[in-house]
Amino acid sequence: MANEDKTIAIAGAGSIGCYAGACLALAGRQVVLLARPRIDEALRKAGLRVTDLAGRDRLIKADALSVAADPARGLSEADVILVTVKSGATQDMAGLIAAHARPDAVVVSLQNGVDNADRLRAWLAGRLVLAGMVPFNVVQSPDGELPLRMHRASDGKVIIEDGPAGLVELLDVAGLAVETHGDMKAVLWGKLLLNLNNALVALSGLPLAAQLADRRWRLILAGQIDEALAALKASGIEPARIAGLRPALLPKVLRLPDWLFKLVARRMLAIDPEARSSMWDDLQRGRPTEIGDLQGAVLGLAEKTGTPALLVKRVAALVREAEQEKRGSPGLMPEAITSGLRSG
Template identity: 80%
Template sequence: MANADKTIVIAGAGSIGCYAGGCLALAGHRVILLARPRIEAALRQGGLRVSDLQGRDRSIKPDALVVTADAAVALPQADVILVTVKSGATEDVTTLIKTHARPDAVVVSLQNGVDNTDRLRAGLSGRTVLAGMVPFNVVQSPDGELPLRVHRASDGKVMIEDAGLVSLLGVEGFSVEAHGEMKAVLWGKLLMNLNNALVALSGLPLATELADRRWRLILAGQIDEALKAMKASGIEPARIAGLRPALLPKVLRLPDWLFKLLARRMLAIDPQARSSMWDDLQRGRPTEIDDLQGAILRLAEQAGTPAPMVKRITALVREAEASKRGSPGLMPGQVTASADGRRSG
């Protein structure tokens, strides 16, 4: 089947899913967005607006979109399924794909975390399931704003482990390249994703938070703990933003003026962009903390390496989740305070 004839289903049309699906639809591909009822209603009413850091700002009218909340309608039509649900929904989407999708449909995980592809493969035995990685941040417009807007707020190429899909999925605004070591890529991305929790706890825009050395010191501490656990486990993460992982904590600990000078690529972010974990707290939804910091804690426990900073931040995010009051707006000193109120070293 020629690429132009393939139907792409976005399984989990939230921020990343709507952005990917929007770019693919604008490029002329047949795309079906499988979305929550809230997103489905917004798209049917106002269509979709897709914008990015480079200044593109494109719209798709409601009648040009194919969107449904019914997996039994969307998945049987799929030649390629891009899984963009949060990690906590991986088992649910696996069941839906197994029940409704054709056995020859190719499944690509574009999720955070390091083990979603393995979980999909475990539940979809005999099917083609590929790992992927989305390096950029996508911001969704507030509830009620129409058309629903998804804005790519940082840069980078999507990576997938199969070169055969690059020509299908690589379109304007959504660059894709093949990579042969996706496990290393996912562990590398996880190191930077440890910052998602700091944005969620502070409530600050990502660029503002990263420009403040006090927050970067906390991120560097987490990455140090993660790298020790990875080394003890024989895991070699891929480069992040062009840097060897071992250098990342050193760069993060630089004075603000020097960091801004040397880490321009890391700071090339829309000024208002925050993390998906912040968005989850604001909306009262479960976060991906168990698949980000949680993955490091599990690895550290198995390896016998300490991870007190990662453990502390995990606990704070779980407290914020339980309170359902959105971001707690913490200061760096509140994050680094130990349980008895003293500052940790």
């Protein structure tokens, strides 16, 4: 797949989609951002600014961006489609791709959870769909700030399934390192173990770095990972190493005293001090979260294997309660989770 004259559609220009699309466009790739009205308006007014932990601060002016609110225009000429919508919107996006994209377009799922690529394959029969994983957080600037800014708040390489020759070279650009992996199921489960913390950030309202620096919260994350690992082992699934540690070691490291954790887990703590999780952002905006595709995936596996997952179930219930209340993050303390578990 030669880079020249290839068009990349970003199917869901939210935080991850805008960041990836901007990096690709800045590297000279032809990119079309399929955006909702709020993002579409902001991009057309003032362009898109992308920053990262490495100190890059780059701006694409509005007249240099190709933005489409119309799915037909955004998808019809694409050679590669990067699906970056939330898990709950996967089926809708599959319908748009089926209706408007060329049959030979390569579809790559860059979404949370472990099942989205399989869902896309089911709804896009006969098309080439590849699984992918984005390891880093992207923080979006507050509403009203122009130009719209997407800040990559942590590090890591995007991992995608082996695909057509040249695909990695097309996508691997400055600020968006991309590589392939032979076992994407293991990669996605490895990422999901870390994503179990998204809910804790959402429930606490704390920035990710501050939350991870507090052992009381890390104990809850460690307990969730223990439950997930038990369900995975019973299913014969071995998750891949994502954060530099073997998955089996994650709960042990998370349970270390704060001072020792800061020494051992420097890579895990290499994150912007203001970064939070996308689930926190969903609660703040009154949107459905991805709890069903994160904790829900563990609960589904635990039910099939008959392994206990009481802590994961408790965390999921609290997030769903916050979703229904639509008051943003409930700002819970760790004891509100653990005490509720004991009383339940």
